Amino acid sequence: MPTGDLFQLLNLAPDAEAPAIESAFRRLTRRFSRSAVPEAGIEARRIQAAYDVLSDPTQRSAYRNAPPPPTPPFKAGLHVSRAQVTPQSEPQIVYALVEIAAIGASAEAPAPAANLCLVIDRSTSMNGARLDQAKAGVNAILDGLRPQDTCSVIVFSDRAEAVVTAHKMSDEQRRLARSKVSTIRAGGGTEIMRGLLRGLVELHGQLNTKAISQLVLLTDGQTYGDEAECQLLAALARADGITVHGLGIGDEWNDRFLDQLAAATGGAVDLALTPEQVADFLRKRLHILSDLAAERVHLDVIPDAGAELIEAFRFTPEPSPLAFPPHELALGQLPRSERLSVLLKFRVRIEADGPCPIARLVVVGDAAGPGARRARITLEVEATAGPGRVTAEPPAPIVAALRRLSQIRLQERAFTELQSGDVDEATRALTVLGTRLLAAGQSDLAKMAIAEARRLEKNSSLSEEARKRIKYGTRALAGLEG
């Protein structure tokens, strides 16, 4: 029998009877058979299974009389940018903001164990301060681990080795790990795939549903020729419920590559210029353990025929672009104390009046704590098409989200214009970004953007460090409320 609320799966009230069940099933089957994404087939099978139970009067009453499925550990809400649209031949844009929040007082549940792997780049360029920063960060996190937590440390250059293999963090193991970390020396090239693979092997030996598996990659470099293999490993990690995070040290690392890698698993990426920033980033990986409502959270997006998902961004808990396809967007963990909020941008073609479904969204996550169970919540993004110009204002949370996203787009635009050689446009975009940041009260980042715009105007080039600081600075702002 399928899991979750079968009536909800068919968009029905719990007291629905045969005719309603029949027509809901037909409508949904028609919608999903015309969707362009493969995830629609999976959802269609789920709907078929639910229909098989609910369409049979005996099974239906048995289902109704069975104890209700446990309440999910979270609730999910939806804002859509426009409830009403005007049919036209051109495609249109519709935004949806999904907010997932923990419910229930599970605060007394014991914090789950960490299954953590730190993968450290020890290529020649890490020599000196950078490697010291990484080591200091690792030591700080070793101190924060509890006896039930497992931790391993991998170093890699053009080959990888486990400096500390996966062990529970007893005091003795901690001492041993610290002394082994202190022996790490720099030397060799950078082949991220090797480090990643070795790290996943360590995590794999400790996989269990009661532990939160995370891999943190600390690197200062670019990897050459093994990007595709790395992406493949990220996809495997995600299938195992492992979140991959990336921390870039210095200014030469490949931020786009690291972003893609982390986004595929619901992880986060940041820039570290000081030892404190390394330690802070690592500490965040432990903080979630004592504040966990659900893990392995993902959002399945099944666009209707004529609709297409073109952008996805997570604002909280850690701001990051989200990767798709697959249209099963990995979101990582849901904290108890903070919402998980995701903005989706759809391009839709609406040519006739009437109700127009845009996408089905399914929030899936494993409840934390004892008796861990999977929960699903179904949401429908829809609008009504009718004649006449629509002037209603978009909902405030969508406006607030987009205002923050537009800053990220401005900096992206500045850097893509610069790459394509249009210094004037790049300067303009950075200047506009600066003024908008200023208006938002972010004077430090604003000053940096404006100063860089000036430098760009004069020298027609921009330092990598400035580019990354502005990029990750604006991204961090997107996670702040308001």
Place this chain on the structure above:
Amino acid sequence: MITCPSCRHTELDGELYCTTCGAQLWGLAADATVTIAPARKFATEPKPNTSARTAPTPPPLEALIGDADRSLPVPPGAIGLRLIDADTLLTLQGKDAYIIGREAGAESQPDAELGAHGGRDLGVSRQHARLSRLKGQVLLEDLGSANGTWLNGEPVNAGTPMRLENGDLVKFARLLVRIEFGS
């Protein structure tokens, strides 16, 4: 399609902020001018400047970045409208008269479109005021706007043009603008 009032980039319907310059795109096609209660209109008015021709107090923006003005200079011969709250500069050049207001459909686009910068909510009319050049001077007149125009705190009456100088503070309804002439 929507055309961004700030940078003229075109976007698909339903886009909320210009993907090129970040300007707000929603609320552009609203019909009626927002009417502001008179009590509020006067309560938020800056104190009339007794020596109207002295330089106005610089807004706090410049305290943060000393040379914000130079970052976006007004081209020579142009008239700049610096929207203090939106921190945006609109430049007007190449004509003898400019209509200031907010977008009212494709056929009557004002020269300075304030709707995209919060003008609608701040009560700016579609045809709010006119700036014109006459014998080397720049004149401001109200076009019978719903919520009025002020120059350095003093009301500008419909049909009675007032002379503008560099640095003057003008309020179109509740939207504050500093006038900057390109040198």
